[in-house]
Amino acid sequence: MEDGTFEFPSNCADTVDYDARQWDTREDCEVRQILDRIADKWSLLAIALLDRRTMRFTELSREIDGISQRMLTKTLRHLERDGLVRRTVHPVVPPRVDYELTPLGVTLHATIQSLVTWTEQHQAEIAAARSGYDSRADAMQDLDGVVR
Secondary structure, three states, rough: OOOOOOOOOOOOOOOOOOOOOOHHHOOOOOOHHHHHHOHHHHHHHHHHHHOOOOEEHHHHHHHHHOOOHHHHHHHHHHHHHHOOEEEEEOOOOEEEEEEOOOOHHHHHHHHHHHHHHHHHHHHHHHHHHHHHHHHHHHHHHHHHHOOO
């Protein structure tokens, strides 16, 4: 078992009274750990690439710019452990390993797609906010010579 995980997940989510702070305060709650896992950039990219298709390790490695073999292996193992990705080893020479989303992974992909759609719809607003922030930060730095 991985460090920091519990054998059985507890019922820590109270959907009626949503409180994000519960992820930090409830020792037996795995919500934060799961969110940390599925929301990292490598997991998001792997899940997105596996949407409706099976891919080999080398294909995933080529498609995910900047990921090392070690990190891709680790990411896929975690996603497999969490029941989001299925790994199939074919008994051939050289060995062939395929990865695909499980039905649970498919439901997560739909959620990720909603987040991507929101990001695309609001990217101009975010760019404008960043530009405004950077301009204010630069002006403050010019006034007192301190980076904020």
